[in-house]
Amino acid sequence: MTAGRGRERQNEIYTAGVAGRVPRVPTNFAELERRARKAMSERAWAYIAGGAGEGRTMTANREALGRWAIVPRILRDVSHRDLSIDLFGAHLRAPILFAPVGAGGLALPEADIHIGHAAAELGVPYIFSNQGSAPMESVAAEMDRVRPGAPRWFQLYWSTDDDLVDSLLARAEKSGAQAIAVTLDTTMLGWRPQDLNLGSLPFAKAEGIAQYTSDPRFAEIVAERAAAPAGDKPEISLGAIKTLFSIARSTPGALLRNLVRPEPRVGVQTFLDIYSRPSLSWAEIETLRERTSLPIVLKGVLHPDDARAAVGVGIDGIIVSNHGGRQIDGEISSIDALTDIAPVVDGRCKILVDSGIYTGADVFKALALGADAVCIGRPHMYGLAIDGAAGARDAVANIIAELDLTLGLAGHTAVSDLSVDALRRV
Numbered sequence: 001m002t003a004g005r006g007r008e009r010q011n012e013i014y015t016a017g018v019a020g021r022v023p024r025v026p027t028n029f030a031e032l033e034r035r036a037r038k039a040m041s042e043r044a045w046a047y048i049a050g051g052a053g054e055g056r057t058m059t060a061n062r063e064a065l066g067r068w069a070i071v072p073r074i075l076r077d078v079s080h081r082d083l084s085i086d087l088f089g090a091h092l093r094a095p096i097l098f099a100p101v102g103a104g105g106l107a108l109p110e111a112d113i114h115i116g117h118a119a120a121e122l123g124v125p126y127i128f129s130n131q132g133s134a135p136m137e138s139v140a141a142e143m144d145r146v147r148p149g150a151p152r153w154f155q156l157y158w159s160t161d162d163d164l165v166d167s168l169l170a171r172a173e174k175s176g177a178q179a180i181a182v183t184l185d186t187t188m189l190g191w192r193p194q195d196l197n198l199g200s201l202p203f204a205k206a207e208g209i210a211q212y213t214s215d216p217r218f219a220e221i222v223a224e225r226a227a228a229p230a231g232d233k234p235e236i237s238l239g240a241i242k243t244l245f246s247i248a249r250s251t252p253g254a255l256l257r258n259l260v261r262p263e264p265r266v267g268v269q270t271f272l273d274i275y276s277r278p279s280l281s282w283a284e285i286e287t288l289r290e291r292t293s294l295p296i297v298l299k300g301v302l303h304p305d306d307a308r309a310a311v312g313v314g315i316d317g318i319i320v321s322n323h324g325g326r327q328i329d330g331e332i333s334s335i336d337a338l339t340d341i342a343p344v345v346d347g348r349c350k351i352l353v354d355s356g357i358y359t360g361a362d363v364f365k366a367l368a369l370g371a372d373a374v375c376i377g378r379p380h381m382y383g384l385a386i387d388g389a390a391g392a393r394d395a396v397a398n399i400i401a402e403l404d405l406t407l408g409l410a411g412h413t414a415v416s417d418l419s420v421d422a423l424r425r426v
């Protein structure tokens, strides 16, 4: 029996400290964020750290956690602690997943490959983003290289083209995905002033469209469009030329050829036209069962009636999420939504939660409030920006370590036994 992941991580850090080394990835969120900002370009910071509107949902996510306090119990034997959970037939070492994050290439080229590497090292699942910066097959190969069969899911944005949806799902199954998370809160992009003020949309520069440019059905659509007579001539300016280079670099194939052929530019426009379907309804969700044999998880559920409806149509899990406060300003915090939803679901499907959950103590609270597992978004991106794959790994390893210590110090021995009795509303 080991000392547990908390003490192991502390030992690693303090032992290195004796030799004069301090951790490259800060161990608290505020410092992690500060250092990540320094490591990123202005555009990357705007996209990754930014939120909707005035940022009130991001603040609400943190404040809601602050309204719950952990009430420890004493004199219980906490020498052995169990962080593991069972989720859709998989036994996971910790109740934590890497949330899907699109356009991560802004922080580090081919971000998803490095994050996949980090997740595989930790043995926790990575949810591949539909807006990834590397094709899912490459990420899956890297994960298998580190740890064969390392757990992974695929996150889907429902395109206006059903054949593209089916193609992405088939590729995900082939890439070893163990569940499909369908994101429902981004039928349109939210109002994001940090990006708007820079006029910066990563996808317009082909950043974060690697799942599309590697897809056979997408290639068919692009070929059809490229063969159609050209419309208006594109504007010629320094900015436009830079964008052209960015698109050519981000598209598979030789740079020079990509600069002259129409497909890369048409690909970006096609992506912008078809990546999401604002008309999406329960009718499409009900067809998912025939489209994939994998467990289905709905991401972006915040209302108890939607959770009830999800259970009603036989959904396997939900992710209570406001997309890290990136979609609507002044939205309900994911923790407040969780407290409404958990009693309604009452164990009939799995509940995951994300948005503003940045520390081990935060994860503890989310689990005690009824979540089965938690997805971590920005912290792993900040670690990635600071120190690549090792940084993404350490950012999440620190959260797991603190969870382990918090569990024991609060007098508990298994995350799966936590309940609201461990907390008090303050």
Ligand SMILES: Cc1cc2nc3c(=O)[nH]c(=O)nc-3n(C[C@H](O)[C@H](O)[C@H](O)COP(=O)(O)O)c2cc1C
Pocket (backbone or CB within 6 Å): 047, 048, 049, 099, 100, 101, 102, 103, 129, 130, 131, 132, 155, 183, 299, 321, 322, 323, 324, 325, 354, 355, 356, 357, 375, 376, 377, 378, 379
């Ligand atoms: C830069 C960035 C890109 C994101 N891209 C996606 C995406 O492609 N698909 C998706 O379902 N969620 C996406 N999300 C939302 C995350 O999956 C997750 O819900 C959110 O980051 C959790 O909040 P947190 O960052 O406060 O932990 C993105 C989040 C960030 C920060």
